[in-house]
Amino acid sequence: MAIANTAKVMAQGAWIGWKVESNWTDPFVFLAYMIAKPMASVLMIGLIFLIGSDAAGVMDQQFFFYAFTGAIFFIYPTTLAISLGYLMHEDRAKYEVLKQIYIAPESLKPYIFGRVIASSVNATVSVIAAFVTGTVIFSTFFGLDLGINVLEVNFPLLVGTILLGIIAFGFLGLLLCAINLVSFKLQHSLSEYTTGFLFLLSGVVFPVSVLPVVAQEVGYALPTTYFLNLVRSSLSGSGEFTFDLAYMILSTAGFAVMATILFKIAEQKARQKGMIDRKAEY
């Protein structure tokens, strides 16, 4: 019964997430938005590679694969961080539904995870579109080959990595919700801080080993780093992935525990301070 209820709330959250994020224009324009935006980011990475390599006089296709796949699959944590980073602010101040969701029995966390599902679907569409169009553009116009052999792709690992990644980023989103539940100061900037730090520290467009030592320590603790490594391993069908997989599972579990505890604390604090329905308008 409780599980059925939770599932129902999650489904509602997913439905609302879809409606809120897509219901501002006609479906074709929305699709174009979902594809064009990430595509432009990926294009920029590819152009940096091309122009930088041209100036250096060396074209390292393996590094292109590294940066290209990193940029594309980074769409997952970006989409979830942005969507969930704004969630508390939007539902509290703009739509004013947070208090109603909160007082419905055991609804807030399932609702948030429902929103994770909706964002994950959006992210998946963007990733597929960006991957296909990016590959076509760079191979057709710039002769850059990703070197991916479809027959060698480790699809079970790829799918498993994506699912594990969604879980990890979902809990990251829960953590962002916890922070915004008890503070107004970061409601507009938290998502951007998060995606910015992840972009810099997770080996998205360059290896973590290039960073200063202190930053490397942080980078190696993030699930995003292992997520991207596993994606690259699965796409290339080569390399040892057990270490990355173990660390991914470990860091995801760590994130999940930390986010759950912090969310519980944040809920208590928000209730104490009367922040669940308080608006901060500037």
Place this chain on the structure above:
Amino acid sequence: MGIASEAVDHGRVVYARAYVRLKGLLREPHWSIAEVIIPMLSISAYIYMYEVLDAPNEFLGFVIIGGAMLSFWSNVLWGMSSQFYWEKETGMLELYMIAPISRMAVLIGMAMGGIINTTIRAISIILIGTFLFPIQFVIGDLSALIIIFVLTIVALYGMGILFASLFLLYGREATHMADLMQEPIYVLSGMYYPVLSSRFFPTAIKFIATAIPLTLGIDGLRQLVILGGDFSSVIPHMIGLAVLASVLVPFSYIALRKMENISKREGRLTLRWQ
């Protein structure tokens, strides 16, 4: 009413609207901190990427200049153009519309307030970038630098007023369209790499890119502070920017009036959640 008296009234409006921006800057300093730290994160990532590629050192400088100018673009798009949409959501827009003031004056006030904040942000990015990475700047010609910068700002803000008129009419759709346009503009304007001198962009694309004030502005500034260029090396940039500014500014004024009339006719001026 005399021209002088009208000018004084416009000045009051500009000052009042800029005042709101400046007070926000002083009372919520964490906004300014975020506006420096957040762009520095992606700027640093692109710099590291160029280092891995072993690109010449000037590319690091290109990224910093692009990142600094990005501050102005963000201020134009989100601090000015979309502002009327946000004012509509809070009920302020109708109060501006019923007041006997120039809409341009309100937008200019927003821009002026934003420019101070943005300039601090841009300078901070340059200083931090120079501190963290081995980048060298050399100012070839100060007067050329000032001219390029001023022309870029005027053209950019003219574009911003044009977009503001679209936000007035199309509301939420315009916000998403602006969001959609961000990355393509970064790609075309050469935020993190040179466009105009690159062999990877066809001439047609370069021509389209020069319609964006940022492209010419960023390239001109790079010529002057990184590549050691002088006044003559940026004359084409100055001409291009002057043309853009002289077209965008009057056109934006006309567009703003037209969009306001359409909004009033269709009843969208005070319609929320649109």
Place this chain on the structure above:
Amino acid sequence: MYAVETNSLSRIFKAKGKPIVALKNVDLNINYGEILGLLGANGAGKTTFVKILATLLLPSEGKASVYGFDVIKQAKQIRKIINLVSGGETPGYGILTVRENLWFFSQLYGLSGNLAKERVKQLIHDMELEEYVETRMHKLSTGFKQRLNLARGFINDPKVLFLDEPTLGLDVINAKHIRKYVKDWVRGDKSRAVLLTTHYMAEAEEICDRIAIIYNGTIVACETPQTLKASMEKSTVVRIEVKNGSSLSFENVSGIIGSSIDSNSNGITKIKVVLDDESRIPALVSHLASNGCKIMSINTSEPSLEDVYIKYVGRGISTDGHSK
């Protein structure tokens, strides 16, 4: 000449499907020194009417003028002499203090340094906001935000003030304060005028010199409150409390001008019926009995403004502004 004048004013909104007629051939005048109330349920067209006069919306047909200036062609001149206060909204910048917000708006109306200072000081005093002068707007309660909103409405000392449900959502004390202030303000200068839209009968009756009743975009009556009530002389208002009356209807009962039905959780239904003649009362009682209603109490009373509204519109307005 009138402070505000409209001739056959209409406004149609295009919607997917069929067009929405928000206003239809509205002829309405506001005299100098007058508070005209515009009474109607939600969706009747009150706010649309105000927006046209405030130059926020263009009419589809007809003419309107404020202080002799045409709303379409002379909007600039109108804006110098009007202001608008909308209830249920608290526009302003949360980051600025009460004093700064008022100063900000004074600059939009071209008030010079000293005049602005004086005016702001006076309004803060009038609205009893002294305690909150240096408080940021986002920290004020709803009532004080609305007082600030009202203060802002007077910042340019307008000739014509549009008050669009100014006491919406306010407590009794704040609402009373606002009404008194508006009344005194208009009385203070005969060249001023106020258009007040509301769905609160008592408010309209308390402060308005004349009341216009608007229904489905059309003005159905426009007189002083006394004249409107006097028009009910031949009518009889009957108030009845019944049990088992939740699904009652008076559709086929003759002699009923209008009615309002209000059921509560205790099973008691309060009915107010406006009859065209006293002699209809037995038929009314018989109708109730035949519908299984048990009459708990029945009495006739003096017509109120609500009864006038029911007579013209056929139904009442609930406390949340919807027709009942």
